[in-house]
Amino acid sequence: MVQQEKQYNEYLSSLNIEEIMATGQKAKHLHLRRKSRRLEAKVRQLKKPGPPRSAYAFFCIEARQPNQKVTEEAKVLAEKWKALPESEKQVYQRRAEEDKRRYNDDMIDWEMCMQQTGNSEILQKYFQERNTVENVKKHLVKRLTQCEESLGG
Structure with missing residues (x-):
């Protein structure tokens, strides 16, 4: 366990700031997507059209x-x-x-x-979550576009 922690710390120290930021954004996006999937499954169980x-x-x-x-x-x-x-x-x-x-x-x-x-609580969460996930996706696409433009792509 100690060795794994040491390897993980070495890995983190080898990353530059852009890679760390990208990893953080990716983790945040994955967390939101996972949370969104669970909520969508609940909504499907409630027979949303x-x-x-x-x-x-x-x-x-x-x-x-x-x-x-x-x-x-x-x-x-x-x-x-x-x-x-x-x-x-x-x-x-x-x-x-x-x-x-x-x-x-x-x-x-x-x-x-x-x-x-x-079930109005689930309904509110569903619409808030959809809005949040869509906003995160738009933000990530915008950031990616800005990065590509700054690199001359």
């Missing part, structure tokens, strides 16, 4: 060829979607808008149910 489908998702469901490899199928579907006239895309866009309305209605019902069953 799934997100609305996009127009492209509706198109893929209809145009899918089940006997193709997933990668090939994704390429073919993307090409078909790009080649699809705007008038035909609007059919899928309307379906996506309807699905978004359905989702919003279901979310209102679900949130009311959470409050009635005494």
